[in-house]
Amino acid sequence: MFALRCPPSLFALSALFVLLGGCSVNGSYPDATEPDAAKLRFVADTSNATLDYFDAAHCDGQTTGILNNLLLGDTARRVGMSVPAPKDAKGYLEVKLKPGEQIHLRTNMNTGYAVCGKGFNLTPEANAEYEVRFKADSKYCMTQLQRLQRIDGKDVRTPIPLVKNDFPACAGRNPLFPKTYPDTPHRLELMNRVIDKSLVVTVKTDPAKEKVENYSPEKLDTLISERKAKLGFDLPADYWTLYRENLKTFGDD
Structure with a gap:
């Protein structure tokens, strides 16, 4: 990490x-x-x-x-x-x-x-x-x-x-572990307002130019196979299950 x-x-x-x-x-x-x-x-x-x-x-x-x-x-x-x-x-x-x-x-x-x-x-x-x-x-x-x-x-x-x-x-004991609050539609809307006002035009994402990579099941299989080949040794199945979930989350983000 x-x-x-x-x-x-x-x-x-x-x-x-x-x-x-x-x-x-x-x-x-x-x-x-x-x-x-x-x-x-x-x-x-x-x-x-x-x-x-x-x-x-x-x-x-x-x-x-x-x-x-x-x-x-x-x-x-x-x-x-x-x-x-x-x-x-x-x-x-x-x-x-x-x-x-x-x-x-x-x-x-x-x-x-x-x-x-x-x-x-x-x-x-x-x-x-x-x-x-x-x-x-x-x-x-x-x-x-x-x-x-x-x-x-x-x-x-x-x-x-x-x-x-x-x-x-x-949680909530000090600045290292602040109290967290669940996201709500209203809270997300307020956050986006702050972000939109704080970003200059040059760093805002242009949806028309944004390239989105599709992390399909086939793409995930390819990435995992490449990873296994580089490691050169076996890992438990639970590891690869979590690895797949993390890859999908990364792709979604």
């Missing part, structure tokens, strides 16, 4: 300074203590990278540490995961998560002139292992979630689609 890099906001800079001035480079999040706790590795290939944790009791977030900072050594958080970190990992940390309850995780980076990150929901499974890979280039940052498994003596990484839904546990 990609996100555009943006100039740093006051909130992002303040969060970074708070972290740098904190008592521990290991962050404020304590590992889950359940015997069947899930394990998650955060791998960051960008500077000043953090992974923040949110649940119903911590809607303002907890930190797990900082990676690739010039002034601080990387956190040494490790939880004994069965699948080792990628050989090319620039920095990584590991935490334990309480299984069976939905949480919200957020990647973030700060280069001094730009910030970038991605929030997503996750319900960890008991005894499962996950890996979040965080990369960046001059224009984008990318957050990737994978399930880790040891199968027949081999390390297997299975991509998991990032789901960014509302987080009901924290």
